Amino acid sequence: MAATLYDKLWHSHVVADEGKGVSLLYIDRQMLHEVSSPQAFAGLREKGLRVRNPRAHLAVADHSVPTRDRDRPIADPQARAQVELLAANARQFGIDMIGLDDPRQGIVHVTGPEQGFTLPGLTLVCGDSHTATHGAFGALAFGIGSGECESVLATQTLRMAKARTLRVNVVGDLPPGTGAKDIILAVVGRLGSNGAVGHAIEYAGPAVRALSMEGRMTLCNMSIEAGSRTGLVAPDDTTFAWLRGRPLAPQGADWDAALDHWRTLVSDADAVFDKEITIDAARLVPQVSWGTSPDQVADITGRVPDPAGAPDAGTAAKIEKALAYMGLSGGMALRDIIIGHVFIGSCTNGRIEDLRIAARVLKGRRVADGVSALVVPGSHAVKRQAEAEGLDAIFRQAGFEWREPGCSLCVAMNDDRLPPGARCASTSNRNFEGRQGQGARTHLMGPAMAAASAVAGHIADPRDYLGEA
Ligand SMILES: CC(C)[C@H](C(=O)O)[C@@H](O)C(=O)O
Numbered sequence: 001m002a003a004t005l006y007d008k009l010w011h012s013h014v015v016a017d018e019g020k021g022v023s024l025l026y027i028d029r030q031m032l033h034e035v036s037s038p039q040a041f042a043g044l045r046e047k048g049l050r051v052r053n054p055r056a057h058l059a060v061a062d063h064s065v066p067t068r069d070r071d072r073p074i075a076d077p078q079a080r081a082q083v084e085l086l087a088a089n090a091r092q093f094g095i096d097m098i099g100l101d102d103p104r105q106g107i108v109h110v111t112g113p114e115q116g117f118t119l120p121g122l123t124l125v126c127g128d129s130h131t132a133t134h135g136a137f138g139a140l141a142f143g144i145g146s147g148e149c150e151s152v153l154a155t156q157t158l159r160m161a162k163a164r165t166l167r168v169n170v171v172g173d174l175p176p177g178t179g180a181k182d183i184i185l186a187v188v189g190r191l192g193s194n195g196a197v198g199h200a201i202e203y204a205g206p207a208v209r210a211l212s213m214e215g216r217m218t219l220c221n222m223s224i225e226a227g228s229r230t231g232l233v234a235p236d237d238t239t240f241a242w243l244r245g246r247p248l249a250p251q252g253a254d255w256d257a258a259l260d261h262w263r264t265l266v267s268d269a270d271a272v273f274d275k276e277i278t279i280d281a282a283r284l285v286p287q288v289s290w291g292t293s294p295d296q297v298a299d300i301t302g303r304v305p306d307p308a309g310a311p312d313a314g315t316a317a318k319i320e321k322a323l324a325y326m327g328l329s330g331g332m333a334l335r336d337i338i339i340g341h342v343f344i345g346s347c348t349n350g351r352i353e354d355l356r357i358a359a360r361v362l363k364g365r366r367v368a369d370g371v372s373a374l375v376v377p378g379s380h381a382v383k384r385q386a387e388a389e390g391l392d393a394i395f396r397q398a399g400f401e402w403r404e405p406g407c408s409l410c411v412a413m414n415d416d417r418l419p420p421g422a423r424c425a426s427t428s429n430r431n432f433e434g435r436q437g438q439g440a441r442t443h444l445m446g447p448a449m450a451a452a453s454a455v456a457g458h459i460a461d462p463r464d465y466l467g468e469a
């Protein structure tokens, strides 16, 4: 019978079929970070359990870490305790730990793929809702809770209900000045924040094939913002070229054998999905969020919605609530929104390609007066590469701060946070109330738009800055 990629990944990991769509699944790999893992390790200790296969796990400090003064001990006592606890847990249970001074350090979802810990055909989990990022390689990857983390540590298995399938077909060529972030913001806007609940998304079509691995990771990363725990892209030559030679990728004859297997990881031509949508990339305009949910997005050329024009009272109330928090009035042009902060980074857009396009916008330009701008590479590898290309100099000359890798301003769990009322142009993935600091306001966008907005001092169309308007 014809199978989807998701079906194939699922069936190849079933240890026991318990009926009614529920199976015990074998979990190949797990990533751990300092915020969501402490309870899982505490659980193991309480029960006197050991880790079944320590080599299947990789621990990275990323969420609470400071992004400057990294040559000194972490100043914040809580953050220091979290990072030290992760290291102690990793040591006790024999797990590889990537600490702050490790050249591999970065955000879990950036580091895992870079190391080749993420590979096609694997099941990969992490106590983190953006784990679908790794699905860009054709891995069945999803976020889990602390209790599930503990199960995976102890047994390498998880009891899971099989999801339904949703294919997002992206056809046409992306126009200049748009990128993967615009595709996924448009997809989330179209599906709504609950539109993909219970579904595993496969991103397919020529526009997805044309994306780099960085772009595919940006797509899969935000699957959860449409409610889906899993995002997938079938692996292809782009994937294999990107992975070849990575520290944990197979080598020599093992690589060739792996390739033979990986090439089978595609949805069969006649596979049937529970749901399908099609997006025409050729018609995409750079996207920006105006509200407090990632599905509240619009074209940069558009306006903030007016609650008075909403189709029903419920929608009007939602818009009104978002606008009140965001300090915006319905009907205003998105390009008239003044910003005071810019953040380029996160597991959505903290990769080399993101820094390259932002630097292209910033070259020879300056951040507007009164705007404070931060660029935080997603990992040390990204930072080193950017420095080798001279991108750090472009950012610095433009007036950006050049920081050390971590989650940073994506989430107010570390030293980087915004004051109440501050408004930020951000390349991250969530614009929830308080996400970047209590009372702070977030506008989600791609890295080119964030750079353009830094220069303009208001939300700006990147096409005006790339010479391609
Ligand atoms: C802290 C962590 C568990 C959380 C997540 O689950 O995603 C964070 O990474 C986020 O992006 O909100």
Ligand code: SF4
Pocket (backbone or CB within 6 Å): 063, 107, 108, 109, 128, 130, 346, 347, 348, 406, 407, 410, 411, 428, 429
């Ligand atoms: S960068 Fe943001 S979204 Fe990604 S793992 Fe960190 S906090 Fe979560």
